[in-house]
Structures are given as C-alpha cells and as structure tokens.
Amino acid sequence: MAEFVQVLDAGHGGHDPGAVANGLREKDLTLKIALYTRDYIHELYEGVKVYLTREQDVFLSLSERAAFANRLGATHFCSIHINAGGGDGFESFIYRGSYANKSKTNALRNALHDVIIAETGFKDRGKKEANLAVLRETTMPAVLTENGFIDNKNNADFLKSDANLRKIALAHAHGLAKAHGWKPKAKPVPKPSTSGKVFYRVVAGSFADRENAEKRVRELKAKGIESFIDEYRA
Ligand SMILES: [Zn+2]
Structure with missing residues (x-):
C-alpha cells in the first residue's frame, strides 16, 4: 500500500528567528513542535511517513520549503508558526483564491483546526485564507498553523512550557490523523507481568x-x- 507522505514545515530558522518576544524565538518553538509532531505521528499511526523541511536551526527560503514537498510528492503539507502582533490564540490558513483542490484543502484544514482548538484550549481566531508562498507554491493540499502569539504574555507563558509544546504537537498529530483518516497502530499486547520479578x-x-x-x-x-x-x- 502506498504510504501517506506528510511534510511538516517548522517556520523560520537560522538567521531568520521569526517573531521574538518574552524571551522566546519563533524558530525554536516551531522546530520543537514539528519534531514532537513527527514523533507522535510515527508512534501513533500506521502507513504515514513524516518528512521535515528542517530538523535543525538552519535557514530555508519559502520556495525551498515548497519545492522540498513537491519533490517528495507529498500528500499533505503543514507549516507550523507562532504569531505576533498583539493578538491572542490560534488561527489557520489555506491558500486564498480559487484552485483545483481548494474544497479538499479546506476540509482537511477544518478538521485539523477544530482538533487543535479542542486540545490546546487556545482561543479560536478563525479559519482564514492568505496568499502565503508556502501555501501558493506547494502542489498538494497545504495548511499553515499560527499557534499563539509570542508577544502576548499569556500565550508566551503557555509556550514556555515544553509540556505545552508537546500538547500542541499531539493536537497536530491527532488533527492530521482525523483529517486524513489515518489508522491508529495496534496496541502491543500487554504481558501478564511487566515487573520482571520472579516468584x-x-x-x-x-x-x-x-x-x-x-x-x-x-x-x-x-x-x-x-x-x-x-x-x-x-
Ligand atoms: Zn512565522
């Protein structure tokens, strides 16, 4: 069976820190969320291979990120960002305008968006459209998530906790799984005794x-x- 290829894109990196405030840099948060999301997907779901546009603190242009996914023949592209500019909460974007797979792209986004809102407790800023390069230049359905505002004190405090970054990542894994109908991996059969003690x-x-x-x-x-x-x- 053909494998589902999910590309995750950790926003910014290298000389581009993204938004910076409250002692946090967007590029560090997006990388952690992307890495955790990849691990959760591989741990929880069958038949999915996740590729990251970057796994380290390196710079990639927006076109390089889209080209990476196009070259792979990815099934879906998800770009992960942290917002700035004085708002509060979570919003997601698909490409604006009319294009062949837009209704599918939107349905996938809606499923992901709703799970992230439900699991993170972020205030819902809405499902949006924009002319963003990574969304425009990717040939497969693509979404961009903005996970809280780095310059909002409450959002920044939330993002300072590694447990919360994992929560955001798990919500992405669950949301993508719901959107794409991924099958959960069979749970290993529990052994009668896990203590290893001999009686x-x-x-x-x-x-x-x-x-x-x-x-x-x-x-x-x-x-x-x-x-x-x-x-x-x-
Ligand atoms: Zn960003």
Whole structure:
C-alpha cells in the first residue's frame, strides 16, 4: 500500500528567528513542535511517513520549503508558526483564491483546526485564507498553523512550557490523523507481568483426591504454615 507522505514545515530558522518576544524565538518553538509532531505521528499511526523541511536551526527560503514537498510528492503539507502582533490564540490558513483542490484543502484544514482548538484550549481566531508562498507554491493540499502569539504574555507563558509544546504537537498529530483518516497502530499486547520479578511457589503435595489435599492443608495449618488448594487438570 502506498504510504501517506506528510511534510511538516517548522517556520523560520537560522538567521531568520521569526517573531521574538518574552524571551522566546519563533524558530525554536516551531522546530520543537514539528519534531514532537513527527514523533507522535510515527508512534501513533500506521502507513504515514513524516518528512521535515528542517530538523535543525538552519535557514530555508519559502520556495525551498515548497519545492522540498513537491519533490517528495507529498500528500499533505503543514507549516507550523507562532504569531505576533498583539493578538491572542490560534488561527489557520489555506491558500486564498480559487484552485483545483481548494474544497479538499479546506476540509482537511477544518478538521485539523477544530482538533487543535479542542486540545490546546487556545482561543479560536478563525479559519482564514492568505496568499502565503508556502501555501501558493506547494502542489498538494497545504495548511499553515499560527499557534499563539509570542508577544502576548499569556500565550508566551503557555509556550514556555515544553509540556505545552508537546500538547500542541499531539493536537497536530491527532488533527492530521482525523483529517486524513489515518489508522491508529495496534496496541502491543500487554504481558501478564511487566515487573520482571520472579516468584517461587512451594508445592507440598499433589493429590488425585480432594479429601487428601484438604487433609494436607489442615496438617500444614496446624503447624502454622499458611496454605491453600490450587486445582489443575493433568
Ligand atoms: Zn512565522
């Protein structure tokens, strides 16, 4: 079966820090969210291969990011950003204008957007359209997420926690899975004992006759030795 190729794009990088405020840089947050999202998708879902436009603090032009996804023949492209400019909450973008796969692109975005709002608790700023290069130049359905405002004190405090960056990442994984109908991986069958501890059982006789077994238990109990009868079939 053909693999689903999901490209994740961590916004900015290298000499381009993106938005900077409250001791945070957009490029660091987007990279962490993208890396965590990739790991969650690979851990949780079958038949999906995630590629990142960057896995380190390096600069890539917007056209290079789109070209990377086009070259791979990606099924879907998701660019991850942090907002700035004095707002509060989450918003998502698809490419503005009319194009062949727009209704599909929008349906995928809507599913992702709703899961992210539900799981992060971000204020919902709406589902938007814009003429952004990564959305315009990618040939597959593409979305861009703006995950809180770096210059909003409350949003910045939220983004300072690694646990919250993981929460945003998990919401992207869940949202993309819902949008694309990815199948969850089968859970491993739990082993009867996970402690690895070894226990020893003392056997003080095996009897074909229940009465003899009960007699042995009475004898042991009389000597102060706790015992019980365990039935088995030979
Ligand atoms: Zn950005």
